Amino acid sequence: MSLLDKLTDALRVLPGVGPKSAQRMAYHLLQRNREGATQLADTLQRALRDITHCERCNTFSETDICDRCADSGRDASQLCIVEMPADLGVMESTQAYRGLYYVLMGRISPLDGIGPRELKFDRLLARATDGVVQEVILATNFTNEGEATAHYVGEMLRSRGLQVSRIARGVPVGGELEHTDLGTVAQAFVERRGV
């Protein structure tokens, strides 16, 4: 196989990229934007080497403990659980929340073979039962999978004596945090209810 074909193949690891797109990308990188391509290869290698998961909140981080978890100005008694780092970003943008986070890096999805084990719920349990956290706020998406995840995590943590709440269903049913306007997300946070 030629190196060009290998590059086209390698590009297909990107989600949503089929054979035609991959070929177009390979041409573009080699022909029109070699500088950008070099930058991409370098940054990807650095990211793979240096980006790990925060030991406390599990989000992507270049340090063992991310800046947010290390910030003593935040309310450590509240722990907000989200699916992905992008969801954390949305919560932060609302400026409605000053507690800490735990990022699941996914959601329960039996069809994809992703369950409590794959999502390392034992790690979440250890984090939430550190003795400082008083309230856990479930901010997973309002999709079927997000709801199932919230239900599972809620049951698990309530049985350990934690106060558990779910952000209000102000977020459109079936919708995702990332695509919701900030006002709605903020309102949903304010109207969180015990579960």
Place this chain on the structure above:
Amino acid sequence: MSLLDKLTDALRVLPGVGPKSAQRMAYHLLQRNREGATQLADTLQRALRDITHCERCNTFSETDICDRCADSGRDASQLCIVEMPADLGVMESTQAYRGLYYVLMGRISPLDGIGPRELKFDRLLARATDGVVQEVILATNFTNEGEATAHYVGEMLRSRGLQVSRIARGVPVGGELEHTDLGTVAQAFVERRGV
């Protein structure tokens, strides 16, 4: 800027990838397919280092002269001019042609600032007037830009005494070679006409 943001930015050099797709790709590479991501970074670096342009036909090649141009079994009196390597691949697949190629690596496109100088037509001229080439077959796309390119190249080479033909307009008007069935492309080659 965090390394994750840098990776997301770097991914936007890919054609058709906006901020949301880039973020999804970054998560996917770091979270779900680190092996594929490593492979992509390595292959991209190797490709940038080792893939150059064939000195004779201008297509992507890992050697100074590509295998096709070095093949003494091909008819060196015919030179088929195509826009991109993918178009060359289509011509080859028809098995209707046994001559050599010249790949423009683009087409005249005033709106994108791409003209004869950017496409290095002096190089094409030197290649076509090597004394061996007798007939030049224009197989650029039947888009407006491809037609303009064929017209320009045709005039340039005919004025040097070369026989110039254009593949027949059997290819749908406005269509592109890469998306045309092989039979139509083969027929268009057979019915090429002097210009």
